[in-house]
Amino acid sequence: MGQASKNSRTASATQRFMCSCGGEVKMKTLFESGKVKNMAECDKCKRTERRPSDFR
Ligand SMILES: [Zn+2]
Structure with a gap:
């Protein structure tokens, strides 16, 4: 009943x-x-940042 397959989706x-x-x-x-x-x-533009969040 309401089985959630937790293993089907890996992080x-x-x-x-x-x-x-x-x-x-x-x-x-x-x-x-x-x-x-x-x-x-x-x-694409080969820009590098220390953190991915810096691209915003
Ligand atoms: Zn770029």
Whole structure:
């Protein structure tokens, strides 16, 4: 009765963000001096920001 299939939908590892230019922002993982850095890069204009939310 009212079964909710929680397992049918797994949490997506990659969130999608849109750049102000209309391109898709993709997350990149960089390794810099032994540290892992996450960068967000627009696929279209190659703009990079530290956080995907900075593209708004
Ligand atoms: Zn862009």
